[in-house]
Amino acid sequence: MTSHTDPQRPALETALDALPDGLIVLDAAGAVTHLNREAAMIGGLDATTAPGQTLARLGAGSALNWLPVEEMIEAGRTGSVMLRGDTVGAVLVTLRRIATGGHVLTLRDLAVLDHARRQAAGQRDAAPFPTTAERRLRPDFARQRHLSPWLDRMMSRGERALLQGARVIITGESGVGKTEIARHLHAFVSNATDPFIAVNCAAIPETLFESELFGYEKGAFTGASTEGKKGLIEMAEGGTLFLDEIGEIPLPLQAKLLTFLEDGMVMRIGGTRPRRVSVRVISATNRDLLAMAEERRFRLDLYYRLAVVNMPIKPLREVPELLDHLIERFLTAINQRRSQPLDLSEDLCARLRAYQYPGNIRELWNLMQQISVLGDDIDELPRRLMAIDLDVGPVRAPATAPAVAGAEDRPEGLPLREALAEYELRIIEEAIRIHGSKRKAAAALGVDIGTISRKTRKEP
Ligand SMILES: Nc1ncnc2c1ncn2[C@@H]1O[C@H](COP(=O)(O)OP(=O)(O)OP(=O)(O)O)[C@@H](O)[C@H]1O
Numbered sequence: 001m002t003s004h005t006d007p008q009r010p011a012l013e014t015a016l017d018a019l020p021d022g023l024i025v026l027d028a029a030g031a032v033t034h035l036n037r038e039a040a041m042i043g044g045l046d047a048t049t050a051p052g053q054t055l056a057r058l059g060a061g062s063a064l065n066w067l068p069v070e071e072m073i074e075a076g077r078t079g080s081v082m083l084r085g086d087t088v089g090a091v092l093v094t095l096r097r098i099a100t101g102g103h104v105l106t107l108r109d110l111a112v113l114d115h116a117r118r119q120a121a122g123q124r125d126a127a128p129f130p131t132t133a134e135r136r137l138r139p140d141f142a143r144q145r146h147l148s149p150w151l152d153r154m155m156s157r158g159e160r161a162l163l164q165g166a167r168v169i170i171t172g173e174s175g176v177g178k179t180e181i182a183r184h185l186h187a188f189v190s191n192a193t194d195p196f197i198a199v200n201c202a203a204i205p206e207t208l209f210e211s212e213l214f215g216y217e218k219g220a221f222t223g224a225s226t227e228g229k230k231g232l233i234e235m236a237e238g239g240t241l242f243l244d245e246i247g248e249i250p251l252p253l254q255a256k257l258l259t260f261l262e263d264g265m266v267m268r269i270g271g272t273r274p275r276r277v278s279v280r281v282i283s284a285t286n287r288d289l290l291a292m293a294e295e296r297r298f299r300l301d302l303y304y305r306l307a308v309v310n311m312p313i314k315p316l317r318e319v320p321e322l323l324d325h326l327i328e329r330f331l332t333a334i335n336q337r338r339s340q341p342l343d344l345s346e347d348l349c350a351r352l353r354a355y356q357y358p359g360n361i362r363e364l365w366n367l368m369q370q371i372s373v374l375g376d377d378i379d380e381l382p383r384r385l386m387a388i389d390l391d392v393g394p395v396r397a398p399a400t401a402p403a404v405a406g407a408e409d410r411p412e413g414l415p416l417r418e419a420l421a422e423y424e425l426r427i428i429e430e431a432i433r434i435h436g437s438k439r440k441a442a443a444a445l446g447v448d449i450g451t452i453s454r455k456t457r458k459e460p
Pocket residue numbers: 137138139140144172173174175176177178179180181244286326361362365
């Protein structure tokens with residue numbers, strides 16, 4: 001290893017930061033001399049303050065319990081040990097002594113090794129495996145449920161439903177975390193090796209839908225593989241099939257999906273023999289499926305097969321306790337990648353809290369990454385954030401109006417679309433009442449004044 005004054009060091013550090021495994025080097029006194037980016041990610045460690053610290057001090061409050069490694073060093077032992085943490089999962093740490101009298105530690109995330117093992121065994125996954133940075137950003141649902149009784153109730157509802165074998169549909173605006181919730185529900189009821197197959201129904205071209213979902217037998221059509229191919233439903237055998245954006249599924253395919261949901265049998269294209277497949281189905285949408293059913297664009301019988309239990313997820317702007325937590329969590333994640341920690345000014349924090357996030361959690365993460373790049377430069381920061389009038393203050397949804405109009409929440413006797421319009425009007429009127437003018441209410445709700453005027457105009 002090179003010393004701090006070695007001119008080669010920046011190049012070497014860059015190379016160490018590109019390693020897929022975590023690497024920590026300790027000197028003979030047990031102080032950290034090097035800690036690469038992956039080690040900071042996997043271990044939840046702060047790379048900026050690491051040099052010179054002992055593992056015991058550095059590890060206090062980190063994502064992993066480092067005690068077994070400290071004990072090995074103290075006992076003069078080397079070898080491998082498995083560490084665990086709340087949000088990190090299992091990490092294999094290997095300790096070796098080096099000629100300087102110090103130690104080198106490598107950190108390998110077991111989830112990555114397990115994924116590689118399954119790939120080698122031919123059990124391909126539909127989605128590429130996320131990087132450690134992405135996985136470290138995965139929601140800390142235990143903490144979030146503690147902070148938000150509403151989220152806790154909703155998650156418990158989903159967990160109970162799956163335990164009882166009922167199908168769940170997760171509804172809510174884009175970016176509220178429907179996919180993450182589906183992943184959590186899957187993990188809650190499955191073994192670690194059970195497949196979770198996420199299908200984005202909006203992303204599959206209509207012509208390929210049937211073969212992707214149901215697979216085909218060899219020679220089923222020109223261009224078909226000579227081996228035939230399992231569809232995504234079969235790939236989810238023994239695990240969970242997550243049908244995201246279910247509202248986008250083409251009508252003819254809806255009938256075929258309905259048949260599968262009713263009898264659990266899959267017929268590949270060109271096949272003659274149906275196969276029984278045992279999968280749990282979770283679906284999600286940001287569309288109003290009942291309104292689509294009224295317009296004959298979504299089959300009502302399919303809706304009732306999929307939506308035994310509904311999990312309506314609130315937009316981020318209506319869950320301020322989660323917003324604060326996420327700002328903090330994303331800031332920590334950003335700082336793990338920076339050499340100089342990002343310090344958010346009070347003004348910027350207030351803006352991040354007041355903003356209405358039409359793109360929800362995805363937009364918050366995107367904004368925070370932009371801020372990390374642009375710094376506190378007012379001229380450069382996204383205009384939508386800087387246009388907020390902080391004197392007006394944020395409007396959260398009035399307590400009288402439910403945040404998401406779930407089927408069970410709608411006023412007696414009103415069709416869903418009218419019920420939604422009525423909720424919207426209530427929220428707007430409440431904002432006008434709180435802020436005293438339509439202009440201020442528009443600013444607080446993050447819409448333009450024209451929208452407020454139009455929606456509050458009384459029909460003759
Ligand atoms: N509870 C959460 N805590 C932290 N990050 C979250 C949480 N929920 C979602 N995210 C992050 O926000 C982004 C959007 O989440 P996700 O894809 O689950 O939303 P979605 O509702 O499924 O969106 P879409 O409807 O567009 O598919 C992802 O980067 C995800 O990791």
